[in-house]
Amino acid sequence: MRLSxxxxxxxxxxxxxxxxxxxxxxxxxxxxAVVTQFNNGADEVLIKARGxxxxxxxxVAEISRKRFLSxxxxxxxxxxxxxxxxxxxxxxVSAIEITVGK
Amino acid sequence: MRLSxxxxxxxxxxxxxxxxxxxxxxxxxxxxAVVTQFNNGADEVLIKARGxxxxxxxxVAEISRKRFLSxxxxxxxxxxxxxxxxxxxxxxVSAIEITVGK
Numbered sequence: 001m002r003l004s005x006x007x008x009x010x011x012x013x014x015x016x017x018x019x020x021x022x023x024x025x026x027x028x029x030x031x032x033a034v035v036t037q038f039n040n041g042a043d044e045v046l047i048k049a050r051g052x053x054x055x056x057x058x059x060v061a062e063i064s065r066k067r068f069l070s071x072x073x074x075x076x077x078x079x080x081x082x083x084x085x086x087x088x089x090x091x092x093v094s095a096i097e098i099t100v101g102k
Numbered sequence: 103m104r105l106s107x108x109x110x111x112x113x114x115x116x117x118x119x120x121x122x123x124x125x126x127x128x129x130x131x132x133x134x135a136v137v138t139q140f141n142n143g144a145d146e147v148l149i150k151a152r153g154x155x156x157x158x159x160x161x162v163a164e165i166s167r168k169r170f171l172s173x174x175x176x177x178x179x180x181x182x183x184x185x186x187x188x189x190x191x192x193x194x195v196s197a198i199e200i201t202v203g204k
Contacts, residue, residue: 054157058196062183077179079200081164094160098181 018042022049022057030060034100035068044075044101050082054096061098075099120144124151124159132162136202137170146177146203152184156198163200177201 020033030047037045049057065072076099081092122135132149139147151159167174178201183194 052154052157054160055154055196058156058181058198062181062196066183074181077181079160079164079176079179081168094157094164096160 018044019046019048020060022047022053022060024053024056027056027059027063030056031063031068034060034064038069038072038102044099047098047100048095050095051093054094057096057098061100065100069100071102072100073102075101120146121148121150122162124149124155124162126155126158129158129161129165132158133165133170136162136166140171140174140204146201149200149202150197152197153195156196159198159200163202167202171202173204174202175204177203 018037020030020037022030034045034047047057047061061074065074076097078097080095080097082095084091084093120139122132122139124132136147136149149159149163163176167176178199180199182197182199184197186193186195
């Protein structure tokens with residue numbers, strides 16, 4: 001669930017912007033998003049994914065720090081189980097959150 | 103690369119046995135392997151995977167602790183990049199190591 005945090009001027013706060021949701025697009029799309037966040041002044045970026053996209057999220061973290069952001073490292077990795085409502089009932093899916101930072 | 107550690111009697115040591123390599127088999131095969139390790143007295147099990155199997159390794163850790171091993175938790179998660187030699191040259195693949203323990 002994505003919480004939209006708005007500052008008094010109604011803009012999205014950094015807390016919101018610093019999360020990259022990894023899905024089924026090519027891995028370099030997400031790497032570019034991570035690199036852009038750091039170039040815009042972020043100190044930490046949270047890379048999140050569920051299900052089969054988890055492997056891609058690890059690729060995003062590894063490619064970002066090894067190839068593009070030498071001063072950035074993995075700060076924390078958390079895994080969890082999320083419950084999704086589908087047409088055929090509740091189903092569980094694994095999730096990952098990788099925090100990369102300076 | 104799997105290092106085979108043999109004790110003086112030529113048997114595999116616990117260090118070797120406590121590693122579960124997750125590949126393309128059904129996820130419950132690996133869950134059973136993890137549960138068996140703990141039932142045989144292990145205090146920690148290392149779940150390792152590369153490439154697309156990374157998502158399945160997270161499933162193995164989550165299903166093992168949530169459904170079968172209530173006293174077991176995730177102790178550490180590490181990601182890395184491994185270099186593989188293929189017919190067409192060197193290629194990089196992401197890897198994960200999830201340590202689950204009591």
